[in-house]
Amino acid sequence: MHIPDGFLNHRINAAPFVGRQIWRHAPLPEHEIPWIKNMSVSAAISGRIGTLAVFLIALGIGKLIKKPSAHRRLALIFFIWLIPILASSVYAARPLTTDDAYTVEKGKFQLETGFDFARQDNHDKEFFPSLTLTYGLFERMDMGVGSAYQFVNPTDGKRENGFGDTALKIKYRLVDQKEWIPSFAVSGTLKLPTASESKGLGSGKTDFNINTIFTWNLSKRLQLYANLGYTFIGEHGAENELNYSLAGQLFLSDKWALVGEIIGVNNFNGHKGDDPFSGLVGTQYLITDSFVWDVGLGIGMNKASPDIRLTTGLTILFKP
Numbered sequence: 001m002h003i004p005d006g007f008l009n010h011r012i013n014a015a016p017f018v019g020r021q022i023w024r025h026a027p028l029p030e031h032e033i034p035w036i037k038n039m040s041v042s043a044a045i046s047g048r049i050g051t052l053a054v055f056l057i058a059l060g061i062g063k064l065i066k067k068p069s070a071h072r073r074l075a076l077i078f079f080i081w082l083i084p085i086l087a088s089s090v091y092a093a094r095p096l097t098t099d100d101a102y103t104v105e106k107g108k109f110q111l112e113t114g115f116d117f118a119r120q121d122n123h124d125k126e127f128f129p130s131l132t133l134t135y136g137l138f139e140r141m142d143m144g145v146g147s148a149y150q151f152v153n154p155t156d157g158k159r160e161n162g163f164g165d166t167a168l169k170i171k172y173r174l175v176d177q178k179e180w181i182p183s184f185a186v187s188g189t190l191k192l193p194t195a196s197e198s199k200g201l202g203s204g205k206t207d208f209n210i211n212t213i214f215t216w217n218l219s220k221r222l223q224l225y226a227n228l229g230y231t232f233i234g235e236h237g238a239e240n241e242l243n244y245s246l247a248g249q250l251f252l253s254d255k256w257a258l259v260g261e262i263i264g265v266n267n268f269n270g271h272k273g274d275d276p277f278s279g280l281v282g283t284q285y286l287i288t289d290s291f292v293w294d295v296g297l298g299i300g301m302n303k304a305s306p307d308i309r310l311t312t313g314l315t316i317l318f319k320p
Contacts, residue, residue: 094313095282095296098225098247098261101183101215103173104136107319112146114313118298118306126306127151128164130313140173147194150201160199166192171213183215193234205234209243221251225261242266249284257284259296278305290317 093100094112104110112132119125132146148164171187189209195202211229218224229243247261264277282296291314298309 094294094315095311096247096259096261097263098227098245099213100225101173101185101213104134104142106136106139108136109318110134111316116311118309120306121303123155125153142171144169162196162199162201164195165202166194185213187211203235207234208232223249239268255286274304276304277301
């Protein structure tokens with residue numbers, strides 16, 4: 001998640017990380033291995049260690065979610081605690097759902113506010129304002145937390161409202177683009193079941209997603225993004241999911257950009273009709289170097305996706 005680079009003529013210089021001393025005992029401080037003097041080799045090895053750590057933790061969390069006994073819950077807490085420590089060695093900018101390989105600059109915050117409306121195939125309606133806060137921990141890594149408040153208005157039945165689930169996300173950028181080799185990042189997102197299961201606002205279970213992220217700068221005005229991820233579903237009897245998406249961003253000027261994407265999910269239950277598949281088109285407007293307004297229109301391409309989704313929001317980049 002970041003303010004699109006294509007809007008800016010230069011990146012804002014990262015300020016010194018005020019929390020540096022908090023991480024001075026991390027296994028891979030400042031994205032380097034202390035005993036390897038060659039900085040290029042050190043950064044390359046630390047990057048692969050970080051990626052391997054996130055991947056192994058993701059597999060561990062996925063297995064723990066499926067079998068949540070008491071001792072597994074303790075292990076799950078331990079795994080979550082390990083993520084920021086081991087990996088230290090919430091999406092391409094709104095309104096896209098597809099993530100990009102960029103990270104928030106070290107020492108800076110990014111706040112994303114949004115308001116969405118969705119209408120399902122059966123004409124049920126949902127409204128949900130959302131808030132996501134992301135912090136740049138290191139040059140190549142950020143962490144974020146996000147949630148929403150849901151208003152559900154079914155055609156039949158009782159109206160409900162309440163807080164949605166909470167997402168905790170970490171993203172690590174491994175590779176910067178070199179010629180036609182794309183930028184590449186990995187992310188892990190833990191969904192905490194803060195939505196009410198009794199009200200039908202959530203499953204009441206913990207999920208975990210690991211995502212691979214590719215970004216291509218094809219020209220000064222055109223960028224492409226691709227995601228391929230896997231979600232471990234905590235709900236009993238539910239299948240895990242394969243998530244995929246492809247998005248583009250076309251800069252019309254220094255202020256305006258057009259965006260579009262297609263998004264799909266495969267839940268491996270053998271019924272293609274309930275695999276959500278949708279598309280979105282939208283625009284972004286750079287108000288200042290730190291403020292971006294966006295609006296998007298999503299269209300469901302099957303009955304498993306909302307018929308229509310309208311979204312608008314504001315992205316703010318700031319330093320405390």
